[in-house]
Amino acid sequence: MPVLLLFVCFFLFSCAHQQKDAPTHPTPPPVESALRAPEDEAPVAAQPVAPPPDGTREAPQTVGSAGEQKPPVKETPRTLLEEALVMVKNNAVQKRWSARQDDIAVYANFSIGGVKFTAVYDILHASLREGGYFQVPFLIETSVTGETLIGNLDWHIQHDDSGVLLSFDDDYIEAWEGAFALFDRYGARVTFFVQGKPLGFAKRALARGHDVGYHTIHHLNLSQVSRAVFIEETTSEIAAFRKAGIPLRSFAYPYGLSSPWMHEELFHSFTILRGYGVTFRLYDAAAIKQGYIAAKAIDNILYTYDKDFHAIVTLMLRAVKFTGSENILPLCTHNISNRADWGITPARLEYLLKAAQDLKLKFYCYKDFM
Ligand SMILES: [Zn+2]
Numbered sequence: 001m002p003v004l005l006l007f008v009c010f011f012l013f014s015c016a017h018q019q020k021d022a023p024t025h026p027t028p029p030p031v032e033s034a035l036r037a038p039e040d041e042a043p044v045a046a047q048p049v050a051p052p053p054d055g056t057r058e059a060p061q062t063v064g065s066a067g068e069q070k071p072p073v074k075e076t077p078r079t080l081l082e083e084a085l086v087m088v089k090n091n092a093v094q095k096r097w098s099a100r101q102d103d104i105a106v107y108a109n110f111s112i113g114g115v116k117f118t119a120v121y122d123i124l125h126a127s128l129r130e131g132g133y134f135q136v137p138f139l140i141e142t143s144v145t146g147e148t149l150i151g152n153l154d155w156h157i158q159h160d161d162s163g164v165l166l167s168f169d170d171d172y173i174e175a176w177e178g179a180f181a182l183f184d185r186y187g188a189r190v191t192f193f194v195q196g197k198p199l200g201f202a203k204r205a206l207a208r209g210h211d212v213g214y215h216t217i218h219h220l221n222l223s224q225v226s227r228a229v230f231i232e233e234t235t236s237e238i239a240a241f242r243k244a245g246i247p248l249r250s251f252a253y254p255y256g257l258s259s260p261w262m263h264e265e266l267f268h269s270f271t272i273l274r275g276y277g278v279t280f281r282l283y284d285a286a287a288i289k290q291g292y293i294a295a296k297a298i299d300n301i302l303y304t305y306d307k308d309f310h311a312i313v314t315l316m317l318r319a320v321k322f323t324g325s326e327n328i329l330p331l332c333t334h335n336i337s338n339r340a341d342w343g344i345t346p347a348r349l350e351y352l353l354k355a356a357q358d359l360k361l362k363f364y365c366y367k368d369f370m
Pocket residue numbers: 169170215219253254255
């Protein structure tokens with residue numbers, strides 16, 4: 001995949017020295033010094049490519065017949081590349097993302113005058129400037145010649161509909177309740193997928209603006225039980241919850257394991273079903289309302305070191321905000337504890353909440369999509 005390859009190259013380029021002296025936070029690449037000053041450089045090698053841009057700007061170079069004095073062709077591709085640079089700087093191209101687990105690439109494909117360009121943004125190393133905006137280093141490559149330019153994009157964070165959809169599974173009620181004040185501090189609303197019978201916790205969580213979904217009675221592997229047990233585990237307590245004033249409209253599969261027939265069955269009782277995985281995925285509200293989403297796990301067991309957790313959270317949340325005003329990132333974890341493998345430390349949770357708040361991301365609950 002050219003985009004992925006390009007990203008890898010750019011990443012290696014920008015991080016080459018950081019791999020060695022790692023464990024601290026990586027420093028931004030020396031973008032300014034790497035930015036080419038085109039006028040100081042020798043002309044690019046003759047380009048067999050780059051047809052003139054739709055005749056809008058420079059006079060189209062007439063393709064001369066033999067013997068005719070050809071105008072210098074060196075300016076055309078260089079100008080196009082510079083034009084591409086301006087387009088990216090002006091945010092005039094559509095930004096996209098791709099991801100495989102935690103490898104998240106943010107890029108744009110566009111063309112000028114028939115020449116294709118790819119811009120790859122290094123949002124992880126964006127730096128916060130005075131005035132509260134980010135400078136995002138990027139690299140542009142022409143698809144035809146492979147020629148590249150590096151620049152910086154000024155990124156001003158706006159309020160919009162982008163956000164995070166954070167949820168907690170299982171039955172860590174004391175730890176969750178202990179974090180209510182922390183959630184309040186960042187204006188965060190979250191969803192707790194609880195087990196068993198209705199408890200006072202669910203009412204108190206709802207009263208504080210959070211949401212409560214269901215996570216079965218006994219946390220069995222639903223792919224290994226009979227249909228009767230499946231129904232019992234997933235639906236037999238719903239009426240009791242609703243009678244207690246807990247709507248219970250969303251459901252999280254234990255271990256994230258599901259099958260189409262389970263979806264079909266559960267849509268009779270729940271509006272949104274949630275799976276679980278390690279890959280970064282974004283949704284918009286309409287996609288969430290379709291009924292099934294997979295949340296990205298952020299448990300301690302997946303990130304041994306805080307610095308790795310901080311980096312992936314920074315990268316993910318910036319990708320959410322940077323690539324679309326309606327992007328929503330479903331995240332999930334379990335306990336809130338310094339010791340739990342399946343859970344998040346209070347410090348990591350606070351890092352996540354603060355990072356989301358700083359990026360003006362909304363905190364969504366599952367009930368917001370019903
Ligand atoms: Zn669970």
